[in-house]
Amino acid sequence: MSAPAFRDLFVWEWRHVGRSPLLWSIVVILLASFCWGALTTAFKHNEQSAALERARADDQALIASTAERAVAYRAKITEDAGQVAYWQDPTNVAGYSEYFVRRHALKPHLPLSPLATGVSDLAPSRLEIKLNTPFGFNDTYDFENPRGLALGRFDFAFAVVVLLPIGLLLLCALLITFERDRGMLRLVAAQAVGPRRWIGARMAAILAWFVPAVLLAQVVALAIAGVPLGQVAAPLAVSLVLTLLYIFFWSGIALFVLARQPSAGAALGMFGAIWALLIIGLPMAISALVATVDPPPSAVEYVDAQRRVRDEIDAERDALLTQALGARPDLAAHVHRATSLDYATRLSFLVPEIERRLSPQRVAMEDHRVRQERIAFATGFLLPTLGIESAFAALAGTDPERQRRFEQAAREYQQQLRACVYPLVQAEITKPPAPPVRETRGRLNLPEPLDLPEFSMTEASNAERIRNVLPFAFWLALLATVTSIAGWRRADRWQVT
Amino acid sequence: MILPLLHLEIAMLRRDRRAWWSLLALAIVVVLSCVSIAVDNVRVDASKQQVAAAERQRWLGQGEKDPHSAAHYSIFAFKRAPALSALDPGGNPFLGQTVYLEAHHQNDMLYRPQQNASPLQRIGFASPAALIAGVAPLVVFLLAFTLVAQERERGTTRLALGAAIHPSMLVVIKMLAVWASTAGLLVLPVAVVTVGQLAFTGQLDRDALLRVLAWSATFAGYLAVLAAIGIAISLRASNARLAMTTLFGVWIAFSLALPRAASTFVDTAQPLPSSQSIRQQMASEAPAFWSDEQGQRNKQELLARYGVSSLEEIPNPRMAELDLMERHSHEVFDRILGPFYDQVERQDRWFALLGFVSPTIAIQAGSAALAGTDFSHHRHFIDTAERYRRDLVNRMNADGMAHRAHGSERHTNDERLWSQIPEFVYAAPRLGTPAMPAWPAFGALLVWLGIAASVLTITARELRP
Numbered sequence: 010m011s012a013p014a015f016r017d018l019f020v021w022e023w024r025h026v027g028r029s030p031l032l033w034s035i036v037v038i039l040l041a042s043f044c045w046g047a048l049t050t051a052f053k054h055n056e057q058s059a060a061l062e063r064a065r066a067d068d069q070a071l072i073a074s075t076a077e078r079a080v081a082y083r084a085k086i087t088e089d090a091g092q093v094a095y096w097q098d099p100t101n102v103a104g105y106s107e108y109f110v111r112r113h114a115l116k117p118h119l120p121l122s123p124l125a126t127g128v129s130d131l132a133p134s135r136l137e138i139k140l141n142t143p144f145g146f147n148d149t150y151d152f153e154n155p156r157g158l159a160l161g162r163f164d165f166a167f168a169v170v171v172l173l174p175i176g177l178l179l180l181c182a183l184l185i186t187f188e189r190d191r192g193m194l195r196l197v198a199a200q201a202v203g204p205r206r207w208i209g210a211r212m213a214a215i216l217a218w219f220v221p222a223v224l225l226a227q228v229v230a231l232a233i234a235g236v237p238l239g240q241v242a243a244p245l246a247v248s249l250v251l252t253l254l255y256i257f258f259w260s261g262i263a264l265f266v267l268a269r270q271p272s273a274g275a276a277l278g279m280f281g282a283i284w285a286l287l288i289i290g291l292p293m294a295i296s297a298l299v300a301t302v303d304p305p306p307s308a309v310e311y312v313d314a315q316r317r318v319r320d321e322i323d324a325e326r327d328a329l330l331t332q333a334l335g336a337r338p339d340l341a342a343h344v345h346r347a348t349s350l351d352y353a354t355r356l357s358f359l360v361p362e363i364e365r366r367l368s369p370q371r372v373a374m375e376d377h378r379v380r381q382e383r384i385a386f387a388t389g390f391l392l393p394t395l396g397i398e399s400a401f402a403a404l405a406g407t408d409p410e411r412q413r414r415f416e417q418a419a420r421e422y423q424q425q426l427r428a429c430v431y432p433l434v435q436a437e438i439t440k441p442p443a444p445p446v447r448e449t450r451g452r453l454n455l456p457e458p459l460d461l462p463e464f465s466m467t468e469a470s471n472a473e474r475i476r477n478v479l480p481f482a483f484w485l486a487l488l489a490t491v492t493s494i495a496g497w498r499r500a501d502r503w504q505v506t
Numbered sequence: 507m508i509l510p511l512l513h514l515e516i517a518m519l520r521r522d523r524r525a526w527w528s529l530l531a532l533a534i535v536v537v538l539s540c541v542s543i544a545v546d547n548v549r550v551d552a553s554k555q556q557v558a559a560a561e562r563q564r565w566l567g568q569g570e571k572d573p574h575s576a577a578h579y580s581i582f583a584f585k586r587a588p589a590l591s592a593l594d595p596g597g598n599p600f601l602g603q604t605v606y607l608e609a610h611h612q613n614d615m616l617y618r619p620q621q622n623a624s625p626l627q628r629i630g631f632a633s634p635a636a637l638i639a640g641v642a643p644l645v646v647f648l649l650a651f652t653l654v655a656q657e658r659e660r661g662t663t664r665l666a667l668g669a670a671i672h673p674s675m676l677v678v679i680k681m682l683a684v685w686a687s688t689a690g691l692l693v694l695p696v697a698v699v700t701v702g703q704l705a706f707t708g709q710l711d712r713d714a715l716l717r718v719l720a721w722s723a724t725f726a727g728y729l730a731v732l733a734a735i736g737i738a739i740s741l742r743a744s745n746a747r748l749a750m751t752t753l754f755g756v757w758i759a760f761s762l763a764l765p766r767a768a769s770t771f772v773d774t775a776q777p778l779p780s781s782q783s784i785r786q787q788m789a790s791e792a793p794a795f796w797s798d799e800q801g802q803r804n805k806q807e808l809l810a811r812y813g814v815s816s817l818e819e820i821p822n823p824r825m826a827e828l829d830l831m832e833r834h835s836h837e838v839f840d841r842i843l844g845p846f847y848d849q850v851e852r853q854d855r856w857f858a859l860l861g862f863v864s865p866t867i868a869i870q871a872g873s874a875a876l877a878g879t880d881f882s883h884h885r886h887f888i889d890t891a892e893r894y895r896r897d898l899v900n901r902m903n904a905d906g907m908a909h910r911a912h913g914s915e916r917h918t919n920d921e922r923l924w925s926q927i928p929e930f931v932y933a934a935p936r937l938g939t940p941a942m943p944a945w946p947a948f949g950a951l952l953v954w955l956g957i958a959a960s961v962l963t964i965t966a967r968e969l970r971p
């Protein structure tokens with residue numbers, strides 16, 4: 010008796026599996042999960058984009074009202090309209106610098122953002138930039154319900170990372186163990202077909218239906234969520250490849266377990282254990298280990314340090330200002346004015362000093378954050394569940410690295426604004442002090458508000474984003490190959506007695 | 507009669523190494539997560555206490571200054587980890603730990619522990635409550651499957667039913683065996699660890715003990731629901747394969763898909779206004795630095811309020827204006843932030859109501875409420891800190907208003923005034939004190955218990971030797 014060809018077995022299995030209600034139930038549930046995840050993430054991101062637009066409009070409104078006031082305060086003083094206080098006067102360069110220079114740094118969502126929530130529910134996409142806020146901006150966030158943050162969002166990445174393997178494993182466990190549980194495995198074993206060819210053909214048949222259905226579901230879900238597919242063809246294609254490799258990785262694990270032809274109960278128990286290990290156990294263990302070895306710098310101690318440094322600066326204020334003015338060739342001749350400077354002008358010297366004194370803590374916090382990102386990236390190779398989630402976030406533009414670059418750009422933007430405004434504020438020290446009584450309502454040492462630069466951030470191109478996830482994609486392909494080969498080799502004999 | 511049989515069933519469970527070792531592994535992970543969170547809380551709380559004491563000293567020692575400047579200097583208030591957060595940190599990792607209580611601003615609470623969490627830190631964070639709610643169903647079902655479906659497959663159930671035992675007794679014993687094993691290994695140890703931690707840190711009072719008991723009882727009830735469902739499905743399924751598949755499906759639905767889906771649904775159906783629009787509204791209606799035009803309106807209001815025709819007749823017009831704007835800001839903050847926080851609580855109430863869809867949702871909502879780590883407890887801290895801030899700022903402004911200061915004159919004060927402000931001390935609300943949005947979750951759990959008991963009873967009645 011000659012063994013049936015793999016092709017014949019595959020065609021027979023393919024037809025058989027295609028008629029399985031279980032297959033289509035799982036595909037429909039996954040499609041619904043993908044759509045729900047992508048839609049709710051798109052909804053959230055649309056709300057955030059609307060908030061960014063409001064912030065932009067708010068900036069424009071402030072610029073317009075500042076210009077309006079600057080014109081109005083050129084008027085002569087009357088009995089009803091007196092001299093405007095310096096902190097209300099945009100024509101006073103010092104008051105302008107502290108109370109009228111406020112711009113937003115905005116991080117828009119990328120077109121493929123519904124692919125993964127990433128850090129978009131946790132990290133701010135809008136930072137208020139003022140000249141004298143140490144290190145660019147205050148610690149801030151957009152409030153989200155903490156219950157939702159703790160549970161995690163049901164986003165597209167969750168559906169792929171967590172639910173897709175469960176669907177696939179359930180399908181494999183129930184379709185491949187059918188004969189074993191019905192007591193028919195002996196009959197199959199009695200035929201001229203080896204376990205490798207038999208299990209392999211059925212697994213291939215399952216994947217032949219499952220893979221295109223899942224990939225199509227992914228495209229449909231993202232299209233329904235409003236992703237402009239044409240614009241994001243390249244990263245979308247890479248995300249599809251990643252999903253494909255992720256399916257192959259889990260099918261390799263399924264093959265490895267099912268190679269010994271267990272019952273459905275035993276297979277599901279084993280799958281449950283592997284799934285829990287990869288999704289919960291190992292991330293928890295590695296995270297706990299990392300937290301023990303490299304604990305985060307204390308935010309509470311940072312608050313303490315800020316307060317101490319500010320007190321020190323207050324106590325040393327006059328000496329620091331005298332020293333700062335004395336060290337500047339253009340201001341040295343005016344060092345006697347160090348103790349009579351207004352609040353905003355003082356800040357232009359003192360805030361950089363606050364930053365200098367707090368920089369060790371700040372650098373430690375930033376370094377820790379970068380280290381944690383690197384560890385998470387490396388751990389992604391050990392835990393494909395984490396790796397694929399991170400890769401999706403990178404393609405979606407919701408990854409921690411883009412967030413960090415945005416925050417760096419926000420800080421650089423503040424420096425840019427300071428470079429425009431501080432010299433004008435400090436130049437006033439060299440000019441004669443303002444007379445106690447003047448003719449105009451405004452000080453008019455800044456006749457018109459400055460035309461300050463807009464925030465801009467250098468975005469990584471699609472090619473760079475793709476390049477960043479390629480190492481993981483290759484690794485996942487390797488893992489999928491290794492697990493599949495291991496499973497194939499393991500299915501070397503019928504487990505019937 | 508029951509005890510020896512129970513003992514026997516537990517012994518049978520222990521013989522199945524796969525199921526029993528899964529339970530033991532989960533129990534170890536649950537205890538480790540509890541200890542890890544408790545140790546971290548103790549460390550961070552000690553640091554908070556230390557810095558809070560330093561803040562008090564800084565406040566008292568700030569020297570002589572204008573009282574309004576003192577109100578700007580103010581203090582940072584720190585929120586200690588809730589007593590039971592080692593059992594269930596709830597939303598605390600995503601909530602700020604400290605708030606700056608300065609004049610003119612109701613600031614956000616800052617420095618959320620998970621603010622800059624890497625993806626690994628975020629997915630790797632697990633608490634006893636999250637593990638028991640999410641993973642225990644799988645283990646409970648595995649135990650129930652082992653005790654019922656496999657026995658039935660082997661034919662031993664038929665033998666047992668044939669012996670002179672009433673079928674319902676057999677079912678109850680099996681359910682009790684699964685429940686006792688899981689509750690004993692998953693809930694009891696962490697409850698003991700938490701009581702020990704509370705005693706060690708001097709937080710063990712009647713309320714904390716009551717909360718631990720209520721939390722443990724609620725989780726024991728949850729495990730009873732799961733055990734009953736597991737046993738009933740295993741008994742009713744026509745074969746072991748179908749039983750395992752159904753149990754697997756129930757676990758996925760109850761514990762993995764529905765909680766996240768429900769949470770996302772609630773947050774999407776009843777979205778919060780963005781913080782950006784809230785802050786923008788607050789800043790435009792109650793600015794910390796107001797325009798000259800607003801200053802003119804303030805002047806008219808002060809003249810009317812004091813019944814005078816000139817600011818010269820007001821002892822300290824600058825401070826009076828600051829007080830006017832400060833009190834105006836209180837009204838604005840209450841009007842804008844109040845409904846915002848109400849909406850957060852409304853979302854939580856809806857989530858708790860969805861506990862009728864899955865017992866895991868019910869336990870997740872109920873657990874955080876009992877542990878004092880849900881948003882309603884956090885809001886209690888926010889409100890307490892804000893009341894303290896307003897009292898402090900009002901007191902400072904009042905001192906300024908009581909002293910004459912015109913033109914370049916400045917009234918100052920010193921430690922005699924600063925020490926009149928009591929130290930900020932926060933006492934968490936007692937169990938049941940805040941309007942807990944999670945109440946529907948407890949109703950849902952009771953309904954689930956009723957359903958599970960009914961299904962088990964019907965299944966037991968239908969069981970024939």
